[in-house]
Amino acid sequence: MFEFKIVTLFPEIFSPFENASLIGKAVEKKILKFTYINLRDYSHDKHRSVDDTPYGGGAGMVIKPAPVFEMLEDVKDSYKVFLTPGGKPYTQSDAARLASLDKPLLLFCGRYEGLDERAVEEFDEQISIGDFVLNGGEVAAMAVVESVSRLLDGVIGNMDSVTEESFSSGLLEYPQYSRPEIFNGKKVPEILLSGNHKLIKEWRKGRSLLKTRKVRPDLFDKYEMSDLEKKLFEKAQKEEKDGTA
Ligand code: 6GU
Numbered sequence: 591m592f593e594f595k596i597v598t599l600f601p602e603i604f605s606p607f608e609n610a611s612l613i614g615k616a617v618e619k620k621i622l623k624f625t626y627i628n629l630r631d632y633s634h635d636k637h638r639s640v641d642d643t644p645y646g647g648g649a650g651m652v653i654k655p656a657p658v659f660e661m662l663e664d665v666k667d668s669y670k671v672f673l674t675p676g677g678k679p680y681t682q683s684d685a686a687r688l689a690s691l692d693k694p695l696l697l698f699c700g701r702y703e704g705l706d707e708r709a710v711e712e713f714d715e716q717i718s719i720g721d722f723v724l725n726g727g728e729v730a731a732m733a734v735v736e737s738v739s740r741l742l743d744g745v746i747g748n749m750d751s752v753t754e755e756s757f758s759s760g761l762l763e764y765p766q767y768s769r770p771e772i773f774n775g776k777k778v779p780e781i782l783l784s785g786n787h788k789l790i791k792e793w794r795k796g797r798s799l800l801k802t803r804k805v806r807p808d809l810f811d812k813y814e815m816s817d818l819e820k821k822l823f824e825k826a827q828k829e830e831k832d833g834t835a
Pocket of ligand 1: 673674675677700717718719720721722723724725726727730731
């Protein structure tokens with residue numbers, strides 16, 4: 591059983607997420623477990639406050655170190671992640687690494703303008719889910735939970751769909767089609783109807799490379815193409831140019 595310990599001032603945000611779809615089923619099957627920790631339970635003043643104004647001035651409020659240190663005393667068994675836009679950009683390989691942890695994964699959702707640096711230093715790592723700012727770490731925590739969960743045995747029916755998808759290969763996924771064969775005058779690429787699995791696989795690789803270069807040149811530049819892949823990429827480029835794609 592994989593356990594997520596979520597530290598948040600808003601545990602109610604997670605309830606529909608935890609109960610719906612594949613995550614909900616995985617909880618029922620006891621593959622996943624969620625524990626919620628409300629930082630306010632570690633505040634001792636009458637207003638249950640966990641934040642204060644920043645030293646040096648400036649806008650907003652900062653989460654104080656004391657409740658965080660006290661909370662961390664209760665979760666010494668966990669791998670501790672602080673979710674913050676100031677963290678390291680999260681990738682699929684981080685998801686794979688976290689999914690192989692042999693201890694609970696604690697996700698600390700920041701709120702306000704930040705967290706006292708002395709508390710930040712207590713975490714094993716800091717993660718950001720992208721170059722934009724959220725009001726708090728809760729939505730980021732859900733992104734981490736979902737990306738980690740689906741790599742655990744038994745959460746997703748067909749593990750092939752995990753290994754074939756975008757990023758596990760370093761490329762974006764090829765385009766997919768389903769019935770009908772012609773929709774709004776647009777036809778499904780002929781090759782996909784051929785039943786020739788080798789050619790289909792090659793066509794998909796070509797499209798995958800083409801899409802990655804167009805949408806994510808950063809990923810494309812990092813990817814090392816084999817000789818066959820170079821040919822498939824050139825073929826896809828030509829087909830696109832000729833309008834036979
Ligand atoms: Cl992890 N937290 C917040 N508040 N904003 C973010 C983020 C995290 N990742 C991207 N933006």
